[in-house]
Amino acid sequence: MTKKSTLSPETAGYRKTVPAGDYWMHVVKAGQVFRIVDLEGNQAADTLFYSAADPAERYSAVDTIREQRNVYLGVGTRLMSTAGNPMLEIVADTVGRHDTLGGACSTESNTVRYALEKKCMHACRDSYLLAVAEHEEFGLTKRDITHNINFFMNVPVTPEGGLTFADGVSGPGQYVEMRACMDVIVLISNCPQLNNPCNAYDPTPIEVVVWDAAA
Amino acid sequence: MATVRSDLLYQDEIDGGKHWSFTLRRGTVLRLIDREGGANVGMLFYNPANLLERYNAPDTLKCQHTFKLTAGHCLYSDMGRVFCSIVEDTAGWHDTVCGNSTKSMVAERWGRRSYQEYRNGWTQNGHDSFLVEGAKYGLGRRDLAANVNWFSKVRTERDGTLVFDPESTRAGARVDLRFDMDTLVLFHTCPHPMNPAAEYPRKPVAYELYRGDPAAADDPCRTGRPENGRGFANNHLYHLCG
Numbered sequence: 001m002t003k004k005s006t007l008s009p010e011t012a013g014y015r016k017t018v019p020a021g022d023y024w025m026h027v028v029k030a031g032q033v034f035r036i037v038d039l040e041g042n043q044a045a046d047t048l049f050y051s052a053a054d055p056a057e058r059y060s061a062v063d064t065i066r067e068q069r070n071v072y073l074g075v076g077t078r079l080m081s082t083a084g085n086p087m088l089e090i091v092a093d094t095v096g097r098h099d100t101l102g103g104a105c106s107t108e109s110n111t112v113r114y115a116l117e118k119k120c121m122h123a124c125r126d127s128y129l130l131a132v133a134e135h136e137e138f139g140l141t142k143r144d145i146t147h148n149i150n151f152f153m154n155v156p157v158t159p160e161g162g163l164t165f166a167d168g169v170s171g172p173g174q175y176v177e178m179r180a181c182m183d184v185i186v187l188i189s190n191c192p193q194l195n196n197p198c199n200a201y202d203p204t205p206i207e208v209v210v211w212d213a214a215a
Numbered sequence: 216m217a218t219v220r221s222d223l224l225y226q227d228e229i230d231g232g233k234h235w236s237f238t239l240r241r242g243t244v245l246r247l248i249d250r251e252g253g254a255n256v257g258m259l260f261y262n263p264a265n266l267l268e269r270y271n272a273p274d275t276l277k278c279q280h281t282f283k284l285t286a287g288h289c290l291y292s293d294m295g296r297v298f299c300s301i302v303e304d305t306a307g308w309h310d311t312v313c314g315n316s317t318k319s320m321v322a323e324r325w326g327r328r329s330y331q332e333y334r335n336g337w338t339q340n341g342h343d344s345f346l347v348e349g350a351k352y353g354l355g356r357r358d359l360a361a362n363v364n365w366f367s368k369v370r371t372e373r374d375g376t377l378v379f380d381p382e383s384t385r386a387g388a389r390v391d392l393r394f395d396m397d398t399l400v401l402f403h404t405c406p407h408p409m410n411p412a413a414e415y416p417r418k419p420v421a422y423e424l425y426r427g428d429p430a431a432a433d434d435p436c437r438t439g440r441p442e443n444g445r446g447f448a449n450n451h452l453y454h455l456c457g
Contacts, residue, residue, distance in 0.1 A: 056356045061273075062314030065377070066408055071282075071312065072375040082356065084317060101282070101312060103273020108295030112278045112445045125293075142267050143357045157371045161283035161308060163276055 003075045005092035005177050007033060007211055014210040020203035021192035023127040025135050027052050028180045031213030033091065035177040036188070038152045040204035042168035044191040045151040046104040046124045049079065049087050052183035055140060057083045061100040061147040071157055073098040073149065079178070087184055092177035095170045099155040101163065104128065104148050105193050114195045124148075127189035138185055150191075151176050153198065168198050219302050219393055219434075220244045220425040231417030232337075234344035234403035236351065238263050241454075244302070244427035245392045245400070247420060249366045252386040254418035255407040256365040257315055257341040259349075260290065260298040261399040266354060268292045272311045272361035278442040282371065284309040284363065287439045289395075289446055296453055297446045298398045300436035302427075303391040306384045308368040313377070315341035315362060316408040325415040338415045344403035352399060365390055367407040379409035393427050393436075395450055 009015060012035075018024045020043070028034045036045050049059040063080040065071055073079075075093045078086040103109075104124035111119045125145060132140040152170040157163050192203050224243075228250070229235060239245060247256055262268035271293040279288055286304040289297040321340045328337045345359050368383030406416045430437045430447060437447045 060314065062312055062361045066313045069377045070375045071371055071377065082359070084319065101273060102277045103271065106274075106293065106295070108293070108449070109271075109274045109278065109291075110295075111449060112274070112291070112295045112442050116445055116448060147271075147273055147361050155277075157282045157375065159370055159372065161281060161370065163280050163282045165277070 001075055002094050002096045003092050004094060005035070009209050011211065012209045013212045015207065017205050017207050018188065018190045019205050020190055021122055021127070022190055023131040024186070024188045024190070024208055025131045026186050027183060028186050028210060029183050029213070030180050033177060033179050033211040034088070034186065035175050035209040036151050037173065037175040037207040037209065038170045039172065039207055041172040041174070042152065042170055042199045043204045043206055044153045044193070044199065045206050046189040046191050047149045047151055048128070048146065048187040050140070050144070050185040051081060051087070052185050055138060055144065055185060057081045057085070058144065058146060059087060059149070061149070064100060071101060073100055086181045088178040088180050090176060090178045094174045095152060095176060097154055097169055098176060099150040099153040100148070101157070102150050102153060102155045102165070104189060105191065110195065118195060121194060122192045124189035124191050127192070128187060131187055165196070165198055219427045220391065222426040223423060224426060225424040226421065228419055228421040229404055230419050231404050232339045232415065234339070234348050236348040236399065236401045238397065238399050239394045241394055241396050242427050242429055243394050244425040245394065246423040246425065247365055247390050248422070249306070249384045249388040250386065250419045250421055252384055252388070253381065253416060254366045254384065254404065254420050255410065256402055256404055256420055257345070258363045258365060258400060258402040259345060259360060260292070261352070261354070262292060263397055263399045266352065266358070268294045269358065269360050270298060275311065279440055282312070284311055287435055289436055289443050290363070291446060295446065295449045297395045297450055299392040299394045300430065301390060302393045302436060306366055306388040306390060308383060309390065310364040310367045310369045310407070311361060313364060313369050313408055315345065316405050317342045320408060321415070339405055341403050341405040341408070344405055345401055348401040364407050369409060377409070379407065379411065381411065393430070395430060395447070396453065
């Protein structure tokens, strides 16, 4: 299911383009609306959320999957925390399906998935590790880099228990938008993966947009 | 599949709704047995020499293009290495995407049982069980990753809807895990978080430890997928450096 937003980027309080291979770390306040735009199409935005009040409480893929009884994320999905609290709710989405099974690429998982000599290619978990190192104010370390969301990725599961990485269902200008239920630290790795045909081996920028809570 | 076990080293049984932990040496085989059918074993893995290296469910699933765990699959750390491999499995489908039961979930579904009234028959939950076992090794809330739920089958409909199969394992079902590196294992026998049983399902689980052979060059877990061959190559480098 897709649903367009009524919000215009011209009224947003914050807009930023995040280049391919870069990270974005920012606090989104309760009530604010947060949009990720897939500027050129079929990019993966690998995203983690933490409670700003208590970063030990964070996005939980397994709690989200189980509580909504579905493996795919879309409009109406509440992104659940490890403490069982809704952190954000997806309120608009022009793509229709997002993945939270596949996790973020790492240099180590690249050696397994593609070839041993891929070990020094930049990967999402490198971006995450650099982000937490450069933002010591949040007190996060490698132990906090957990099972994330891949916005714009399509990872179909079969009834027989198979899992595939399908071509993206996103396209240029498509977006996903969510409202924060609590103050959250957002950590996005704009995926630098050069080995995946899903993005035609071409990582591209995303835009992040934040609107203040409706008055 | 070739026999990988010899010499029974230890056996024990743990009642439903309990938790325990141990560090298994590389080469050990852990056999889990669902005594009565319908058991669930929640499990997490860590590298005892570097607790920051831990089980990674997404890497495990995506590199083997699978949503379920069964014989032939390897269980990966976030460092691209194989903690253990499933060398035998008579259950056929184990879950690693539905997480844990929690205190509030157990109280809501099966009522709140006080320790004073029920003694050790109180109803524990998977999340708190992992916190207790993890704390023994310095692990806390920030260290709990997505876990395995042995003996629990959760499949999906075409639209992604989850379906828990209450009949997924029968009495006597077993799964054998060969540990391919030294591994800290935290586990509990609390109910799967989607178990719809009317009564708190208190299912005993037996476990046995065997001396095992390391994965041979033609081991089905190593050769089943080119990815797993590379996972074992990463283990080889790790043990060379150790």
